[in-house]
Amino acid sequence: MIGIDDAGTDDADTADSSGDADTADSSDDADTADSSDDADTADTGLHALARVRPALAFAAVVLAASVVPIPGGSAGGSAAVPIAGIGPTDPFHLLGYAVLAGLTARSTGRGLRGLAVAAAVATGFGFGIELLQTAIPWRTFAWRDVAVNAVGAILGVAVSWGFTRRRLADFDAFRRSP
Incomplete structure (x- = not known):
């Protein structure tokens, strides 16, 4: 049957060879949904x-800083003794990671x-940089650095979580204020 759809076009114009107008309408709706999904995406x-x-x-920035020579260091890493x-x-x-x-955390939630x-x-990024440093003559791989990077990363997400909770508490207090 030929009718006019919401867009003002004849169903017969969009029907497939079997003449099934309902199928044509659903495919038009799917095309419209796909284009809006693309815009949302x-x-x-x-x-x-x-x-x-x-x-x-x-x-x-961390990568660039990790491949340059350390001032006062020797070939093969820093010669300084931990204090x-x-x-x-x-x-x-610690701070960098x-x-x-x-x-x-802003992009992962x-x-x-x-x-x-x-x-x-x-x-993982810090571990990758440590692996990269094995190929650089003036840098070395250090498990200690991997561990400090991991501690820094954990502290970073803990602070991020704390700020998020604080912000939510402030927002709730603001909403409830007269």
Whole structure:
């Protein structure tokens, strides 16, 4: 049967060879849904990229800092002896991977799973950099650095989680104020 659909086109124009207008209508609806899904996906993709961009930029800075020679160091790594168990680069590792994990948590989510993923990503990135340093004459692989990176990443997601909880508490207090 020929009729006019909501878009003002004849069903016969869009019907398949069997003449089934209902099938044609459902395929038109599917095409419309697909195009709107593509728009939603594009918006979500741009939003996701905006959330991950700071973490990627900071990761690039960490990578660059991890492959340059250490001032005052010798070939094969730093010759400095840790003072009170703290190596000369430990604060940089701790802070750097805390920030990296905190920024990564912005894109993975601040729920328990997202925070665990952020810590794992930052720790894995640090392990990868340590592996990369085996190929650089003035740098070496150090398990100690991997451990300090992991502690920094855990601290970073803990701080991120704390800020999120604080922000939610402040928002609830604001909503309930007269």
